[in-house]
Amino acid sequence: MKLLRLPVILLLSGLVGLAGCSTHQPAALYQLDSGNPGLPKESRGLAVLLGPVSVADYLQRETLLQRQADGSLRASTDGRWAGSLSADIDQLLLRQVAWRLDSQRVVLAPTPANFTPDAQVLLSITRLDSGSRQPAILDAQWRVLDRRGQVRDNRIVHLEEKHDGGTAAQVQAQGVLLQRLAAQLTAALKPLANQPALVEERKPAPAQVRRDEEKSRIPLAKPIRTDLEVFRF
Numbered sequence: 001m002k003l004l005r006l007p008v009i010l011l012l013s014g015l016v017g018l019a020g021c022s023t024h025q026p027a028a029l030y031q032l033d034s035g036n037p038g039l040p041k042e043s044r045g046l047a048v049l050l051g052p053v054s055v056a057d058y059l060q061r062e063t064l065l066q067r068q069a070d071g072s073l074r075a076s077t078d079g080r081w082a083g084s085l086s087a088d089i090d091q092l093l094l095r096q097v098a099w100r101l102d103s104q105r106v107v108l109a110p111t112p113a114n115f116t117p118d119a120q121v122l123l124s125i126t127r128l129d130s131g132s133r134q135p136a137i138l139d140a141q142w143r144v145l146d147r148r149g150q151v152r153d154n155r156i157v158h159l160e161e162k163h164d165g166g167t168a169a170q171v172q173a174q175g176v177l178l179q180r181l182a183a184q185l186t187a188a189l190k191p192l193a194n195q196p197a198l199v200e201e202r203k204p205a206p207a208q209v210r211r212d213e214e215k216s217r218i219p220l221a222k223p224i225r226t227d228l229e230v231f232r233f
Helices: 002-023 085-102 167-194 208-218
Strands: 027-031 048-055 063-067 073-081 106-108 119-131 134-145 151-161
Touching: 027 167, 048 085, 048 167, 073 167, 085 106, 085 119, 085 167, 134 167, 151 167
Parallel strands: 027 073, 048 106, 048 119
Antiparallel strands: 063 073, 063 119, 119 134, 134 151
């Protein structure tokens, strides 16, 4: 009887091993698709500071979330982000905006040393997700500042992109949404290429200001007329 039990035990242990292998398949890794942006050629193009770019807290993780019909979010079982989603967003927008402006002078915040921007983009992304039966959705708000720090454009956007339901198709749709956002930002930035140069007004030195004030308080001397004759010998 003991000899007959041994093959059965080996067979059961083999089935358990196969079941364990099937439930521990490695998840696929995904990155956002930045499209096919060309390399900018203009070295003296519009100088743009892109950022700070803030991303919603729920997106600051490697888990690829799936939006459900009731609005809830669940972690994907067959995929996750390959690294930082925030970093992917930054690089996608950088490449897209630089290509669309044809400018080598588009940089990410914080401001690099010896860099004076012609324009700055402040961007907040509050939603970027999708589901097998839910379209990819991007909610964001951005402001464009000119050389003087004045707001030249301000917009709240809501973008949607359909897909065929697969995880790879969802990630691709999210990348398309960010490319569309980059196109909007570029359209708002282009008019700033013609803004007047920033000229600093020269202020007088404090000592000169004091002398001018003292002169203004001293009454002007007036000539005194007299009828006396002056004789010289």
